[in-house]
Amino acid sequence: MHAPLWSVLSTGLLCVPAEAGAGRIYALVIGIDDYRFVADLHGAVNDANDIAAALTGLDAEVTTLLDGAASRAAILSEWHRLATGLAPDDQLIVSYAGHGSNEPEHISGSEADGRDETLLLSGFAPYGAAAAERIRDDEIAELIALAGDGQTIFVADACYSGTMSRNLSPALGFRYVSVGRIEADPLPPPPPRAAGAEGREQAALFLAAVDESEKTPEFLIDGKPRGALSYAFAAGLRGEADADGDRALTKGEIETFVRRKVRSVSQGSQRPQVAPAGESDRVVIALRGNPTPVAGDRPVDLGFDALPAVTLSHDGGPEGDRLLAGLRGVTLVPPGTAADLRLEMATGALRSMVGDVVREVAASPSPAMRVDVQAVADTQRLRGALAGMAGGLDVTFLGGDGTYRRGDVVTVRVTGRERPGLTLLNIASDGKIAFLYPRPDLGDPDQIVADSKLGLALEVGAPFGADTVIAIETDAPAPDLREMLRRLDGSRDVAGFWDGFRAYARSLPTPPGVAVFPFHTVRG
Numbered sequence: 001m002h003a004p005l006w007s008v009l010s011t012g013l014l015c016v017p018a019e020a021g022a023g024r025i026y027a028l029v030i031g032i033d034d035y036r037f038v039a040d041l042h043g044a045v046n047d048a049n050d051i052a053a054a055l056t057g058l059d060a061e062v063t064t065l066l067d068g069a070a071s072r073a074a075i076l077s078e079w080h081r082l083a084t085g086l087a088p089d090d091q092l093i094v095s096y097a098g099h100g101s102n103e104p105e106h107i108s109g110s111e112a113d114g115r116d117e118t119l120l121l122s123g124f125a126p127y128g129a130a131a132a133e134r135i136r137d138d139e140i141a142e143l144i145a146l147a148g149d150g151q152t153i154f155v156a157d158a159c160y161s162g163t164m165s166r167n168l169s170p171a172l173g174f175r176y177v178s179v180g181r182i183e184a185d186p187l188p189p190p191p192p193r194a195a196g197a198e199g200r201e202q203a204a205l206f207l208a209a210v211d212e213s214e215k216t217p218e219f220l221i222d223g224k225p226r227g228a229l230s231y232a233f234a235a236g237l238r239g240e241a242d243a244d245g246d247r248a249l250t251k252g253e254i255e256t257f258v259r260r261k262v263r264s265v266s267q268g269s270q271r272p273q274v275a276p277a278g279e280s281d282r283v284v285i286a287l288r289g290n291p292t293p294v295a296g297d298r299p300v301d302l303g304f305d306a307l308p309a310v311t312l313s314h315d316g317g318p319e320g321d322r323l324l325a326g327l328r329g330v331t332l333v334p335p336g337t338a339a340d341l342r343l344e345m346a347t348g349a350l351r352s353m354v355g356d357v358v359r360e361v362a363a364s365p366s367p368a369m370r371v372d373v374q375a376v377a378d379t380q381r382l383r384g385a386l387a388g389m390a391g392g393l394d395v396t397f398l399g400g401d402g403t404y405r406r407g408d409v410v411t412v413r414v415t416g417r418e419r420p421g422l423t424l425l426n427i428a429s430d431g432k433i434a435f436l437y438p439r440p441d442l443g444d445p446d447q448i449v450a451d452s453k454l455g456l457a458l459e460v461g462a463p464f465g466a467d468t469v470i471a472i473e474t475d476a477p478a479p480d481l482r483e484m485l486r487r488l489d490g491s492r493d494v495a496g497f498w499d500g501f502r503a504y505a506r507s508l509p510t511p512p513g514v515a516v517f518p519f520h521t522v523r524g
Contacts, residue, residue, distance in 0.1 A: 023089030023150075025060035025288075026082045027052070030075060032098035034067040037125035038177045042338070043218045043225030044097035047157055051095050051230055054237035059289040060093070068122045070098070072133050075121070079143045086150030091204075091285070093153045094143075097230050099124075100158030100216075101134075101179040116190075117160040120177055131182045138190035151204040153284065157227040159209060159216035172218035172225050172338050172353070175209070204284045205251055207233060207258060208273040217354045220311070220338045221265055229272050232261035239287055243392045247287040252280030256416075260394060260515075264387040267466060268401050268518045269354050299385040300502050300511075304495040305329070307381045312373070313337055316345035316365060323365045330377045340380060343373060350376055352466065356520055359429040359465040375431030376466075378494040382427065383468050385498060386516050389505075392416040393513035395424070395471040404460045404521045412436075412456040414471050419513065420447040421474035424456065425485055429465030429521075431492040435485040436469070446477045464521045472501075473513035480504055 031048025033041045045066050052064045063078050082092050099120040117137040124133040144152045159176045209216040209229040218225050233254075235241070241249050241257035255274045262272045299307070309329045313336070314320045320343070324332060333339050341358065342351045348363035350373060358380075361372035397404075398411040414422065424437035437456055438444035448454070472481065484500045505512050 023087055023091060025055065025058055025091045025093065025285075026086070027055045027060045027062045027093040027095070028075070028078050028082055029055070029062060029064045030070045030094075030096045030098065031064075031066050032070050032122050034122055035099065035120075036123050037130060038099065038120065039173065041098065041175060041218065041225075042172050043227055044157070044175070046224050047097035047227045047230030047234075048095070050226070050234040051155075051237070054234040055093065057289050058237060058285075058287065070122055072121055072135060075135065076139075076143070080146065083143060083146035083148075083150070083152070086147055088148075088150060091151045091153065092147055093155070093285075095155040095157070095230065095233070097157040097175075097227050099175055099177045100156070100160045101177050102160045103179050104181050115160075118179070119156070119158060120179075124177075126177075126179050126182060128184075129186050132186040134187075136187075136190060151284065153205045153207075155207045155229065155233050157209045157216065157230045159214060172220065175216040175218065175227065204282075205254065206273075206275040207254075210270055211273055214271070216270065217266070219265055220340060220353050225338060228262045228265040228270050229258065231265060232258045232272075235261060237285070242287060248283045249285040249287065250280060251282050251284050254284065255280070256392075256394070260390065263401060264383075264390070264516060264518065266354065267352055267356065268520055269352075269356065271401050299388040300505050302385070303502075304378075304381070304498045307385050307498075310341060310377050310380045311337075311339040312341045312343060312377065313339040314343040314345055316343070319365050320345055323370055324373065327370070327374050327377060329381050330374075341373075341376065345369075348372075350465075357465055359463065372430065375492050375494070376429070378492075379427050379429075379431045379466075379468070382494045382498050383516060383518065386470055386514055389511075389514040390516060391513055392418070393471060393473050393515040395469055395515040395517045397517070397519065398455075401519070404519060406460055406462070406464070406522075406524050408460040410458050410460065412454060412458060412469060414454045414515070416513075416515075417450045417452070417473060419450055419473050419475050421477050422448060422454070423472045423474070423478055423481055423485070424454075425470050425472075426458075427468045427470065427494065428463055429467055430463045431494050432463075433485070433488045433491055433493070433497060435482070435489040438482070460521050462523075464523055467519055467521055469517040469519070471513075471515040471517075473515075474508065475510055478504070478512075 029048045029052045031044040033045045048064060048066055052062050055062050065074055086092055096119055101118050101120055102115040103118060105116050119135045121133040123130050125131060207229060209227060219228055221231050236254055236257050241253050243253050258272055262270050309331045311331050311333045313333050315335055340353055345365060348361045350358050350361050352358050359376050362368035394416045395414050398413050404410060426434040426436055438446060481504050488497055
């Protein structure tokens with residue numbers, strides 16, 4: 001009995017490929033928005049274009065298949081051609097952005113969960129001849145094995161389950177279609193694998209958008225619909241994952257960067273999966289050519305009023321337009337349009353782009369509602385600016401990503417530290433600033449050794465919604481920064497914090513390390 005591909009890869013592989021660097025990079029990049037018989041997507045083609053552009057910057061030979069061109073025959077043919085033509089030092093990078101699904105296993109007892117995971121292609125329908133337009137996990141395992149001594153990296157920005165760990169309702173939908181058993185299936189059942197066949201799979205790196213039991217939303221990122229995993233992977237290829245600047249991406253660098261980037265973009269709602277386990281120091285991608293980050297202003301160079309605006313939709317009609325017009329850093333968009341924030345005027349529920357309740361603001365149109373919405377918008381813009389400064393430093397809770405309830409005690413953990421000066425704060429869902437660490441009045445030391453991961457215990461309380469813990473690392477204790485936080489503690493002056501922090505950061509000989517941990521809280 002064998003596990004599905006997604007599980008097989010997560011247990012580790014028996015064959016370890018040579019490190020990347022000497023050979024050529026080949027890539028097959030697939031993105032499907034336009035589906036003939038099931039719901040369309042919005043950002044999969046953007047994902048494919050992002051990844052293809054990043055790979056081109058690495059002097060890779062890129063084959064791109066979009067929408068109707070990404071048929072079963074075309075994908076299998078191109079993958080087979082590329083994989084069988086690899087030299088021992090070559091790499092093959094395959095990325096897929098589109099719908100996924102699952103169906104009852106075709107060979108009883110062959111899958112650990114009793115389900116075959118599938119990628120659904122542009123012409124797929126759950127019945128008739130068009131049902132052949134899908135690719136099963138067994139087939140992907142066989143394609144990966146074709147690479148022989150070459151390395152294969154596979155990125156799957158889709159989902160295979162209809163369940164969610166949080167009750168989300170994203171405006172752009174999920175990358176999942178419920179299929180069930182296909183009657184009179186035009187595809188033959190996959191042949192049984194020989195004993196030990198999993199060991200022939202030589203994937204150097206496997207990235208999945210979510211665990212196989214969760215769903216993958218689409219997000220509005222940099223003004224366009226995208227998948228969080230593809231966005232993070234493309235950014236990593238452009239050099240943002242190269243933490244030590246040696247122009248060689250190790251498995252550990254990619255894994256760390258992708259997890260943090262996806263967490264930031266998805267506001268903690270998506271947890272990517274990375275395999276195989278271990279081998280963090282193995283180089284998997286060499287940064288050849290001239291990989292350059294996307295051009296744009298550095299956040300630290302922008303005053304608060306110049307930070308990118310957030311988009312807001314509401315269901316309040318003309319009255320809502322009048323109430324919310326002129327909010328600082330907010331662009332109103334029509335109802336039903338994908339937006340960073342969605343306001344339900346009658347209930348006061350202000351939701352994120354994936355449907356989380358960011359905050360329950362004052363219900364019904366009122367000046368208090370306007371004040372509350374402004375505070376949330378300010379917080380969102382601040383979080384985006386700080387995330388743009390993030391590097392090797394990381395801050396999380398010991399229990400990882402998830403939803404936290406009133407009374408839960410969480411432990412803040414800071415990793416990737418290199419310097420002794422550490423400062424922590426929290427921005428609550430209502431924009432209120434809380435200075436967390438170091439607090440001399442609570443006996444905290446002025447500085448702690450760089451290899452300490454901290455371990456600060458906090459209790460979850462009101463207000464509930466989208467909170468953000470921020471870690472700032474400096475070469476030495478930061479008395480000016482901490483004095484500013486003492487003054488702002490308990491206030492909603494997010495703009496004042498940003499402008500004070502950026503002035504402080506620009507005065508330092510070495511830029512501060514920044515880490516952002518968004519998390520979600522509920523009453524109970």
